[in-house]
Amino acid sequence: MKRRQVLHALGGSAVALGVTPWARAQAFPSRPINLMIAFPAGGPTDITMRVLAENASKILGQPVVIENRSGAGGTLPAQALQTAKPDGYTLAQIPLGVFxxxxxxxxxxDPVKDISYILCVTGYAFGVVVPADSPFKEWKDFVAYAKANPGKLSYGSTGALTSPHLTMEEIAQKLGIQLNHIPYRGSAPLMQDLLGGQLMAGADSTGFAPHVEAGKLRLLNTWGAKRLARFPNTPTLMELGLGIVQASPYGIGGPKGMDPGLIKAVHDAFKQAMEMPNHVEVLAKYDQELLYMNSAQYTRFAEETFAKEKALVEKLGLAKPT
Structure with missing residues (x-):
């Protein structure tokens, strides 16, 4: 889709939906678009989202500039949307932690009502890794040590209340063990400390894969519905009897009140961008796949996930005092 087609889609959808002439009058985009992501430079999210942004830039005819806003469990971009104009020039990655x-x-x-959900892009492939010289050769060794040494087994995640953190706490609850959680701002600093021997384990997306393949880390389990093709000998949490599947889908949102025609134009451009071969290839590097949802489907996903996460947070005893 060329830029004129994006403009045509914007104007045409405005007519069809009976919205104000704003959509037809605007030459969108006429300046760079800011896309905030929730994790620091150098990690899997940053690397894959930069390819997506570059593809979208070519389609839209304006730069889509990545801004890293890490910390606060991956929720800073969504929070920043609350003070942004709904003009399409401020977009954000929406990780599961937002809900x-x-x-x-x-x-x-409100994470559901105060964000315009544009499209879902992908999800993560997670797992637990330990240094190659760790005494934990298998998952059962990890569990045995944790049971014998309550609170002494340190593991890092990509942030407090992120999917890796909450999933590990759910695992610990199911197994009756206590772990020492160390939060990081993203995958890159987590991997640095794990490789440096400052942690006993790490719960992360497959930014760890190159280190596992290089023999520097050992993978104890993965969290998908099936084993990862890259690591066929590593069991899933389901196979280990824990009954957990976690993919943590994420996508792109904008400020509340975006014009429906504008949402469609942004959606169409990023859908084309996400399906380009170079983006599919870089996702595969981190064992991720396309997980497309259109604007209506993504909004419905947000509503359903908001309710599910409430139940999980309360089960783990992490809800804020009332």
């Missing part, structure tokens, strides 16, 4: 925020922190906005 947990009201249950753990006092906020004055």
């Amino acid at each position: 947990r925020l009201p249950y753990t922190t006092k906020i004055n906005w």
Whole structure:
């Protein structure tokens, strides 16, 4: 889709939906678009989202500039949307942690109602890794040590209340063990400390894969519905009897109140961008696959996930005091 087709889609959808002449009058985009992501430079999310942004830039005819806003469990981009204009020039990655925020922190906005959900892009492939010289040769060794040494087994995640953190806490609850959680701002600093011997284990997406393949880390389990093709000998949490599958889907959202025609134009451009071969290839590097949802489907996913995360946070005893 060329830029004129994007403009045509924007204007045409505005006519069809009976919205104000704004959509037809605007030459969108006429300047760079800012896309905030929730994790630091150098990690899997940053690398894959930069390819996506570059593809979208070519389609839209304006730069899509990545801004890394890491910390706060991956929720800073979504929070920043609350003060942004709904003009399409400020977009954000929406990680699953956004849907947990009201249950753990006092906020004055609603993760479902106060974000325009544009499209879902992909999800992560997670697992637990340990240094290659770790005495934990298998998952059962990890569990045995944790049971014998309550609170002494340190593991890092990509942030407090992120999917890796909450999934590990759910695992610990199911197994009756206590772990020492160390939060990081993203995969890159987590891997640095794990490789440096400052942690006993790490729960992360497959940014760890190159280190496992290089013999520097050992993979104890993965969290998908089936084994990863790259690591066929590593069991899933389901196979280990834990009954957990976690992929943590994420996509792109904008500020509340975006014009429906504008949402469609952004959606169409990023859908084409995400399906380009170079983006599919870089996702595969981190064992990720396309997980497309259109704007209506992604909005419905947000509503359903918001309710599910409330139940999980309360089960783990992590809900904020009332």
